[in-house]
Amino acid sequence: MSDTLAWGLGVVKSVQAVASPGFTVAMKALSFVGSLEFYLAFLPLVYWCVNRRKGVRLGIVVLLSSFLNLWLKELIMQPRPYQMDNSVMLDTAESYGLPSGHAQGSGVFWGMIAVLFPRALFTVAAVALPLLVGFSRIYLGVHFPTDVFAGWGLALVCVALFHFLGERAGALFKSLERRFKIIILAAIALGMNYLMTSDTMIAGAFFGSGVGFVITSEDMGFSAGGRIGTKILRYCVGIATTLVLYLGPKYLIGDAFPSQAGLIRFLRYGIVGIWVTLGAPWLFLKLKLADRED
Numbered sequence: 001m002s003d004t005l006a007w008g009l010g011v012v013k014s015v016q017a018v019a020s021p022g023f024t025v026a027m028k029a030l031s032f033v034g035s036l037e038f039y040l041a042f043l044p045l046v047y048w049c050v051n052r053r054k055g056v057r058l059g060i061v062v063l064l065s066s067f068l069n070l071w072l073k074e075l076i077m078q079p080r081p082y083q084m085d086n087s088v089m090l091d092t093a094e095s096y097g098l099p100s101g102h103a104q105g106s107g108v109f110w111g112m113i114a115v116l117f118p119r120a121l122f123t124v125a126a127v128a129l130p131l132l133v134g135f136s137r138i139y140l141g142v143h144f145p146t147d148v149f150a151g152w153g154l155a156l157v158c159v160a161l162f163h164f165l166g167e168r169a170g171a172l173f174k175s176l177e178r179r180f181k182i183i184i185l186a187a188i189a190l191g192m193n194y195l196m197t198s199d200t201m202i203a204g205a206f207f208g209s210g211v212g213f214v215i216t217s218e219d220m221g222f223s224a225g226g227r228i229g230t231k232i233l234r235y236c237v238g239i240a241t242t243l244v245l246y247l248g249p250k251y252l253i254g255d256a257f258p259s260q261a262g263l264i265r266f267l268r269y270g271i272v273g274i275w276v277t278l279g280a281p282w283l284f285l286k287l288k289l290a291d292r293e294d
Helices: 001-020 023-034 036-048 052-076 103-118 120-139 145-175 180-196 202-221 228-252 256-284
Strands: none
Touching: 001 145, 023 052, 023 120, 023 228, 036 052, 036 103, 036 120, 052 145, 052 202, 103 120, 103 145, 103 202, 120 145, 180 202, 180 256, 202 256, 228 256
């Protein structure tokens, strides 16, 4: 064990000196707020019910950041604290440890929220929540402090890049013909699959949601506004149908085609992505749960 990891393990044990069953439950709940599953449930809320354009920008940065995190984990292959000393295991996690996906994800998500929706409350959340989520990951024994520091650093880079380059990139992308937009999205998705063949989830979600947004923007612009009751109903209908599409193929197909698992996973998440950005808005318009944009 290197000196850095030994120091980190000592920090984990020091933090766990305040461990109790109730505190552990609270830390696990806080840790979930930094999970990809939480963001995948929250992103449609922004896209469907708050602001369509800002919602897709938020989604793009979150997905690209998540891919970067998983790719770096596979590249570095650093174990987690509990894998080196099981006495600190208060929770478990898949994949490798460095950088922390929860620290990076919470930093990117709430940082982007603060940039896209400049409010004092969101600025506070952009600082406080990543700090709390990072602490929870150290406490649970699933990350060394250096994992968390790296995650925060990458989050800062991702948000800064969007802040300085996002508008220019968006304007350039918007000026292209539809076929070129889809070619660019496909090239990025294929690049993701090439760099990380072990997990095609994010590539599929990125390609599907990107294509859906392109079509929606050009042919079927819908408004995310409306009364609060309509927004709640809109989200409930949208998330229910999304869960059916997400869970249905998983239970119907399962592991029936292990040799094609990567392709099936790509298609499954691609379908979910295109449903969120295109299919659900179409349904909202049909059910008169949303109006078209002027």
